[in-house]
Amino acid sequence: MMNHSIEVRDLYKTFRFGKGHKTFYDMLDKYLIKPVKKTESKHSDIFYALKGINIAVRKGEKIALVGDNGSGKSTLLKTIAGLYRPNQGKVIVNGKMVLLAGFGVGMMNDLTIEENLYLYGAVYGMDRETIRSKIDDILDWAELREFFKAQYKTLSSGMRTRIAFSATRHIEADIYLLDEALTAGDKSFRHKCDAYFESNKHTDKTFIIATHSLDFVKKFCDKALWLSRGNQVAFGDIHQVLDDYEKQGSLLCAE
8 A cells, every 4th residue: 555545346326216305206295185106116226436446546647547437437536535425445545645536625615716726725735835835826827817816606617617726736745637628718818728738647646537539638647447327447558448449438339
């Protein structure tokens, strides 16, 4: 474990459908005169989001999470980050970790960007003076200086991702979990993101990135984890896994 940043062992994560909600038949029984016979479901109300995931990520490795929507990528990242508790198995983390999930976990809608940056930095252990010294760079890099006093809820989804991503660059951590954080911004902003990742490619920082941008992960990542409907299809060399993943996509399109 000393050389590993993350170990995931036989991980299962389930969710329950309809917990605490009345069914269609419950409503009919209540409001109709004649009782309605319920049809017993042949399916369990438990949904398996992750099924027996096993990976070991070495310190400094850059891992891509690939798979179709609903494959379990976001669930895996949130479970590693501790937002979800596994139903079975273990997640072992060695190092300080930060999660950037789309719009920026921890940002508050009714606060201004300035207030949110102080809050965001404080959550990740930055003192107020350090945050103050970084704010100009964060705003300029995100190209949002004119929105300095705007409430976070008034920003578009792309702008939210940009400010959160820009702030995350200044958070010192050993492990970075990114969930679809590369989808926002124009060409200029994406070039900035590429330069940021290139500067970290050969560092001892560990990255696990869920994204549909295969061109990006081929340039930045060492390995890929391919998920499908919660199952671990493959984990290993980036080029081998992505070749197989893309071939499957081609076969599905041809059907």
